[in-house]
Amino acid sequence: MTVGELPLAVRRPRRIDPRWLRLGGWLVLGALLCVMTSTEEGTPSDHWLVVRTALGSTKLIGWLLAGAIVWALLEVWRARGLGTVVSGRTAGVRGRWHEITGGRRAHWLFLGIAAVAAIVIPQFLSEFYQRVLVDQVAVFVLLAVGLNVVVGWAGLLDLGYVAFFAIGAYTAGYFTRALPVKPPFHLNPFVILPVAVVVCLVAGLLLGAPTLRLRGDYLAIVTLGFHEIVQLFLVNKNNWTGGNQGAFGIPHFSINIFGIHYQWTLASLPYWYLFIAMLAVLVFLFDRLEHSKVGRSWTAIREDEVAAAANGVPTVKYKLMAFAIGASTSGLSGVLYASRIGYINPASFPVVLSITVLSYVIFGGMGSLVGVIVGAALLTFLPAVFQEQNIVRQEDIPMWIGAILVVMMIFRSQGLIPSRRRRRELGLAAQGVSDADAMSETPEGRA
Amino acid sequence: MATPQAREEALLTVRKVTLRFGGLTSLSEVDLSLYRGEIRSVIGPNGAGKTSLFNCLTGVYTPQEGTIEFITADGTPTQLVSGPPRRRRSRKPHVVNRAGIARTFQNIRLFAALSAFENVKIAAETRQRTGPIGAMLRLPHARANERRSDARTRELLDFVGLRQVADELASSLPYGVQRRLEIARALATDPALLLLDEPAAGTNPTEKRQLEGLIRRINTDLGVTVLLIEHDMKLVMSVADRVTVLNFGRVIAEGRPEEVQRDPVVVEAYLGSTEEKP
Numbered sequence: 001m002t003v004g005e006l007p008l009a010v011r012r013p014r015r016i017d018p019r020w021l022r023l024g025g026w027l028v029l030g031a032l033l034c035v036m037t038s039t040e041e042g043t044p045s046d047h048w049l050v051v052r053t054a055l056g057s058t059k060l061i062g063w064l065l066a067g068a069i070v071w072a073l074l075e076v077w078r079a080r081g082l083g084t085v086v087s088g089r090t091a092g093v094r095g096r097w098h099e100i101t102g103g104r105r106a107h108w109l110f111l112g113i114a115a116v117a118a119i120v121i122p123q124f125l126s127e128f129y130q131r132v133l134v135d136q137v138a139v140f141v142l143l144a145v146g147l148n149v150v151v152g153w154a155g156l157l158d159l160g161y162v163a164f165f166a167i168g169a170y171t172a173g174y175f176t177r178a179l180p181v182k183p184p185f186h187l188n189p190f191v192i193l194p195v196a197v198v199v200c201l202v203a204g205l206l207l208g209a210p211t212l213r214l215r216g217d218y219l220a221i222v223t224l225g226f227h228e229i230v231q232l233f234l235v236n237k238n239n240w241t242g243g244n245q246g247a248f249g250i251p252h253f254s255i256n257i258f259g260i261h262y263q264w265t266l267a268s269l270p271y272w273y274l275f276i277a278m279l280a281v282l283v284f285l286f287d288r289l290e291h292s293k294v295g296r297s298w299t300a301i302r303e304d305e306v307a308a309a310a311n312g313v314p315t316v317k318y319k320l321m322a323f324a325i326g327a328s329t330s331g332l333s334g335v336l337y338a339s340r341i342g343y344i345n346p347a348s349f350p351v352v353l354s355i356t357v358l359s360y361v362i363f364g365g366m367g368s369l370v371g372v373i374v375g376a377a378l379l380t381f382l383p384a385v386f387q388e389q390n391i392v393r394q395e396d397i398p399m400w401i402g403a404i405l406v407v408m409m410i411f412r413s414q415g416l417i418p419s420r421r422r423r424r425e426l427g428l429a430a431q432g433v434s435d436a437d438a439m440s441e442t443p444e445g446r447a
Numbered sequence: 448m449a450t451p452q453a454r455e456e457a458l459l460t461v462r463k464v465t466l467r468f469g470g471l472t473s474l475s476e477v478d479l480s481l482y483r484g485e486i487r488s489v490i491g492p493n494g495a496g497k498t499s500l501f502n503c504l505t506g507v508y509t510p511q512e513g514t515i516e517f518i519t520a521d522g523t524p525t526q527l528v529s530g531p532p533r534r535r536r537s538r539k540p541h542v543v544n545r546a547g548i549a550r551t552f553q554n555i556r557l558f559a560a561l562s563a564f565e566n567v568k569i570a571a572e573t574r575q576r577t578g579p580i581g582a583m584l585r586l587p588h589a590r591a592n593e594r595r596s597d598a599r600t601r602e603l604l605d606f607v608g609l610r611q612v613a614d615e616l617a618s619s620l621p622y623g624v625q626r627r628l629e630i631a632r633a634l635a636t637d638p639a640l641l642l643l644d645e646p647a648a649g650t651n652p653t654e655k656r657q658l659e660g661l662i663r664r665i666n667t668d669l670g671v672t673v674l675l676i677e678h679d680m681k682l683v684m685s686v687a688d689r690v691t692v693l694n695f696g697r698v699i700a701e702g703r704p705e706e707v708q709r710d711p712v713v714v715e716a717y718l719g720s721t722e723e724k725p
């Protein structure tokens with residue numbers, strides 16, 4: 001008796017061979033890439049021009065063919081079980097690689113190589129890339145390292161992070177007499193650094209104290225609101241902040257002590273070294289923090305807040321600590337940024353920037369210092385390369401960066417270089433054992 | 448069996464504690480006096496309010512009525528619930544822990560992605576005063592604290608017999624081992640009172656025997672008072688000095704195990720009003 005003869009049984013739809021579905025997927029991807037790489041531009045009266053011309057051109061055939069070839073290769077790979085063969089063959093090599101890279105000495109060797117590369121390589125880059133390194137890469141790497149403390153280690157979703165960056169920058173503006181409201185004394189940007197750290201620490205505590213009882217998405221909304229408040233304050237409090245005009249003429253860093261005189265100027269390289277030095281100090285301190293009582297307590301809170309509290313971890317205190325440390329890092333980079341650029345206005349600190357930094361952290365691998373540094377550096381340097389080398393059209397760069405993020409999250413959601421703890425958590429969450437992040441909980445955690 | 452001290456000294460006194468969730472009364476005028484050095488077991492059918500009682504003691508829930516008094520290590524009585532009606536607050540869970548009450552959970556709540564060692568160490572260092580600056584600069588006192596908590600962690604892993612799995616992930620350990628690890632983590636906070644919520648649930652007979660020995664050693668060797676929720680009557684009868692029976696949120700009997708076992712009210716609660724058998 002077949003299914004058709006059963007009067008009451010629901011006939012199951014005919015299953016399509018998954019291989020053909022995969023072929024379909026690759027062909028659609030080919031067509032999509034054909035549209036994305038099109039240089040045609042739509043007009044307000046004709047939004048579909050790009051799609052029509054792209055899909056009508058002969059290039060489409062090439063893209064579809066490429067999709068089909070990739071599909072065929074992957075099917076052969078799958079049918080022959082080449083994946084297991086390759087992983088079996090390379091097991092020895094990979095094992096040794098892990099042995100070498102996992103060691104303490106390799107750790108220092110890598111650090112040394114990275115430091116030398118960071119010092120030497122920029123010397124040989126063009127002025128354009130040097131500027132990108134300072135204005136984009138260095139600033140965002142610093143920001144990402146700070147946000148990593150909040151999001152990656154303490155598991156708090158903070159969407160108002162760049163507000164502290166703005167506070168740091170405006171602190172620099174205030175103490176260098178660039179704002180309409182004048183301080184009683186004038187400070188060198190170097191002296192402002194610790195001042196801004198303290199200011200942002202206090203701002204972080206003020207925002208955190210009433211709100212950190214919240215969790216996950218609730219906290220995210222509160223921090224988002226905080227960013228908006230800071231932004232509106234900067235725009236509207238004209239006689240203090242200069243309103244939309246912002247502040248001009250924030251002086252560069254300078255050293256004038258013990259007979260040493262040095263003045264940072266518009267040149268990029270000196271600023272690059274200043275940023276790198278700051279980053280080195282922060283990485284050194286944060287690395288120790290991660291592997292200390294504080295870092296372990298953050299992990300405990302992130303994994304199970306109730307169990308952590310039951311074992312004596314003061315959860316609110318540690319969350320506040322993470323929030324404040326993140327905020328002060330953000331403020332620190334704010335001072336560096338303000339002094340480097342020389343002028344600031346509210347438009348320099350849009351809400352979307354907070355989300356951008358968050359995406360860098362997630363892309364690089366939440367909770368992993370190396371990961372977020374590489375992630376942020378890559379995602380800020382790549383657009384510049386695209387732009388300079390004319391790989392894709394100028395206006396299309398955000399689209400390609402977005403595509404990279406999407407692909408990354410689908411195929412490697414743990415990020416580029418995930419931390420060991422975080423990778424385990426994601427693995428466990430996939431099996432339904434525990435939560436990977438703070439985003440699936442009630443406002444005040446579960447009992 | 449550890450006998451209570453001759454001069455029975457109360458460590459924890461629960462008076463007329465009532466806990467309601469909306470219209471549902473979970474605990475109703477519960478009285479409980481726990482003496483220093485005893486092993487007390489709380490039994491009762493499912494839903495009798497045993498875990499709710501634990502949650503009241505540890506600051507997870509705030510009971511609407513009643514008082515909970517705990518004698519801290521320095522001998523001062525501390526109220527765990529305070530404040531005027533309607534604005535009553537329990538001490539926060541971490542404060543209760545610092546006062547000297549540690550607990551385990553009915554559904555194991557280890558830090559799954561951390562190693563057994565790290566799980567215990569986190570608890571061992573909560574009383575230390577290392578702050579972020581000390582940790583970042585690795586100041587001498589921070590390093591000394593690290594050494595101390597490492598030593599304490601090793602000691603406790605030895606105590607529960609888990610030294611050889613110290614570096615394993617907590618989630619990869621067998622169920623019974625996870626239970627023991629959770630006990631080690633609770634002990635790492637140096638409690639005077641240990642609350643165990645169904646530690647034998649889901650363990651096999653061998654593990655139950657080990658657990659029985661472990662609870663005795665915690666009581667005698669470490670001098671920790673134990674309050675134990677357990678469904679396994681054999682374990683309760685052999686290890687507990689005294690038993691308190693809860694049913695529908697009320698204390699219906701209290702006494703030595705063999706007395707309670709014969710008490711008609713208890714037999715009624717277990718056989719009459721529910722399907723559960725002891």
